[in-house]
Structure formats: structure tokens, C-alpha cells
Amino acid sequence: MLARFAILLVALFALPAAGRGDELVARGEYLARAAGCQSCHTANGPNAVPFAGGRKLATPKGVFYGPNITPDPRHGIGQWTEAEFLRALRLGIRRDGAHLYPVFPYTSYTKIADDDARAIFAYLKSLPASPTPNKAHELPFPYNIRMAMAAWKWLNFKPGAFVPASDAVGAPNRGAYLVEALGHCGECHTKRDWWGAIVPAMAFAGTKDGPDGKVVPNITPDPETGIDGWSTKDLVYFLDTGLLPDGDSTGGLMAEVIRNGTGKLADEDRQAIAIYLQSLKPIKHKPKKDSPRAP
Ligand code: HEC
Numbered sequence: 001m002l003a004r005f006a007i008l009l010v011a012l013f014a015l016p017a018a019g020r021g022d023e024l025v026a027r028g029e030y031l032a033r034a035a036g037c038q039s040c041h042t043a044n045g046p047n048a049v050p051f052a053g054g055r056k057l058a059t060p061k062g063v064f065y066g067p068n069i070t071p072d073p074r075h076g077i078g079q080w081t082e083a084e085f086l087r088a089l090r091l092g093i094r095r096d097g098a099h100l101y102p103v104f105p106y107t108s109y110t111k112i113a114d115d116d117a118r119a120i121f122a123y124l125k126s127l128p129a130s131p132t133p134n135k136a137h138e139l140p141f142p143y144n145i146r147m148a149m150a151a152w153k154w155l156n157f158k159p160g161a162f163v164p165a166s167d168a169v170g171a172p173n174r175g176a177y178l179v180e181a182l183g184h185c186g187e188c189h190t191k192r193d194w195w196g197a198i199v200p201a202m203a204f205a206g207t208k209d210g211p212d213g214k215v216v217p218n219i220t221p222d223p224e225t226g227i228d229g230w231s232t233k234d235l236v237y238f239l240d241t242g243l244l245p246d247g248d249s250t251g252g253l254m255a256e257v258i259r260n261g262t263g264k265l266a267d268e269d270r271q272a273i274a275i276y277l278q279s280l281k282p283i284k285h286k287p288k289k290d291s292p293r294a295p
């Protein structure tokens with residue numbers, strides 16, 4: 001009798017809570033896709049466990065490995081509280097209080113709304129825990145000194161929430177949020193200074209020194225060097241399929257951004273991204289390598 005009563009209680013209270021939890025997890029999964037978390041936190045190869053870390057990220061400052069962010073208590077974020085997770089996204093601070101390297105793009109994620117960050121946390125916590133140990137980064141001096149990131153942040157990092165433009169409503173603002181906060185598009189599509197910090201005046205105008213040493217194109221609506229020739233429809237189609245207006249397919253890291261991210265979003269959100277890109281200030285800049293590299 002008592003057992004049955006207990007089951008009834010569980011049914012009454014746990015089920016609606018589970019229902020709400022599922023909704024939160026599903027929202028978190030969608031947002032994690034928009035934010036591209038999986039790409040950097042999953043090793044290459046067909047047998048890699050999603051979010052269990054091991055992805056090699058070659059940067060001009062050294063080689064980083066995306067850590068395990070499954071809920072494993074030892075190697076992942078199993079012991080992290082929601083507040084610690086929000087602090088990592090917003091301020092680039094690890095659970096133990098150490099500074100995180102900005103290769104984890106908290107410089108953009110600082111703009112993610114708290115509710116969205118909470119949903120992403122709920123989603124990560126819902127994943128199967130993987131006991132995959134983390135790989136140590138391979139960084140030369142002085143970048144191997146984590147404390148130095150305190151100075152880097154002081155000089156180069158402005159934490160703060162996303163501020164919608166007051167004269168924009170609907171799609172442009174949603175697009176701005178998707179591009180600037182979650183999609184962190186500018187982290188690859190903008191050139192960096194000597195410090196490795198984004199040059200705001202050249203936002204989205206491309207760089208010759210992108211991730212893996214690749215050229216990243218200008219995505220401002222400049223007629224000669226940017227995407228002025230693309231229609232909104234072209235952009236939406238590209239963000240869905242990876243196919244360029246000339247029928248070519250995009251390669252490398254952008255293909256991954258589309259496969260794990262923009263290709264899995266709702267059409268309205270791709271539309272919002274496209275409309276926002278077309279509203280950017282055109283910047284004339286054609287990134288190209290100074291001299292052809294040996295293969
Ligand atoms: C461009 C690659 C990249 C993307 C995208 C990325 N991360 Fe990371 N992340 C990293 C790297 C590299 C580190 C380790 C940084 C360090 O050691 O200072 C890291 C660290 C973290 C940490 C701290 C883990 C620990 O054990 O210290 C958390 C939590 C985290 N990322 C969550 C996320 C979430 C959530 C997203 C998506 C919203 C995301 N990351 C997207 C590369 C990335």
C-alpha cells in the first residue's frame with residue numbers, strides 16, 4: 001500500500017518535472033548546435049564520443065585540445081554546478097578558478113543569455129558520461145603560463161550581455177544574437193591582432209590567418225570582396241547545405257559549422273542570420289596568403 005502510494009507520488013510529481021526537463025534539454029541541444037560546442041569538444045574520427053573531448057585545435061599560439069564536457073565526474077563536468085558553468089561561458093573561468101584560454105570562445109559566449117546557458121548546461125548534463133581523460137595542450141612559453149591569461153583578459157576581453165540594437169526588431173536582432181553570441185562567427189571570420197584578439201574595426205571582413213592556418217573569407221556585404229552578390233536565399237541555402245551560389249560546396253571548418261550547427265537550425269534562424277549579415281557595414285578586405293605555401 002505504502003509502496004503504491006509512493007509510486008503514485010512519484011508519478012504525480014516526477015512526471016511533470018521530467019516533462020519540463022525534457023523541454024529544457026531539447027532547447028539546450030538546439031542552442032548547443034547553434035553555438036557549435038560539439039565540433040571543438042569531439043575528437044576527429046568516426047568512433048569519437050560526442051563532447052568527450054580530444055579535438056586538436058592548431059592555433060598560431062600553440063596546439064589546444066578541446067576537453068571532455070560530458071557529465072563524467074572525473075574527466076568531464078560532472079561536478080560542475082550551473083553557476084560554475086555560467087561563469088565559464090561568461091567570464092572564461094574554470095571550475096577551480098583558473099583562467100581559460102580564449103580558444104574557447106567565451107569572448108562571444110559572454111553574450112549568451114543566462115536562460116540559454118542554463119538550457120545548454122541541462123543538455124550537457126543529460127548526455128552519457130564518458131570517462132575519456134583530457135589531453136594536455138602543447139603550448140610554447142609564454143603561452144603555457146595560464147596565469148598570463150589574466151593579463152590577456154584584462155587587455156582584450158569585455159564581458160557583457162548581448163545588447164540588441166534599439167532600432168532593429170525581430171529577425172535582425174535574432175540574427176545578431178545568433179551570429180555574435182551563439183554562432184561566434186566573428187571568431188573565425190575576423191582578423192586578430194598581435195595579442196590574438198579580434199580587431200573590432202575589421203569585424204567579419206575575413207582573415208588570412210584563420211584556424212588551421214586557413215584563409216577565412218569576408219562575409220560583410222562588400223560588393224568586391226564580400227558577399228554583396230549573394231541573395232538572402234543564397235545565404236540561407238548555404239547555411240543549410242554548404243553549397244555556394246556557383247554550385248561549389250564549402251570545405252574545411254565551415255563545412256563542420258554547417259553540418260553540426262547552422263544546417264540543423266530552423267529555417268527562420270538561418271534567415272535571421274542571413275538578414276543580419278546583409279545588414280553589416282561593408283568592409284573592403286580580401287584576405288589572401290602572402291605567398292603560396294608548400295603543400
Ligand atoms: C573553437 C573551439 C571551442 C568551441 C566552439 C567551444 N569550446 Fe569549450 N573549450 C575549448 C577549449 C580548447 C577549452 C579548454 C580551454 C583551456 O584549457 O583553457 C574549452 C573549455 C571549455 C570548458 C571548461 C572545461 C574544463 O574542464 O576546464 C567548458 C565548460 C566548455 N569549454 C564548454 C563549452 C560549451 C558549452 C560550448 C558551446 C556553447 C563550447 N565549449 C564551445 C574549445 C571550444
Ligand code: HEC
Pocket residue numbers: 178179183184185186187188189210211214215216217218219226227235238244249250251252253254255257262273277
Ligand atoms: C571555425 C571557423 C568558422 C566559424 C565559427 C564560422 N566560419 Fe564561416 N567560413 C569559415 C571558413 C574557413 C570558410 C571558407 C570555407 C572554404 O574555403 O570553403 C567560411 C565560409 C563562409 C561563408 C562563404 C563565404 C564565401 O565567400 O565563400 C559564409 C557565408 C560563412 N562562412 C558564414 C558564416 C556564419 C554565418 C558563421 C556563424 C554562424 C560562420 N561562418 C562561422 C570558417 C568559419
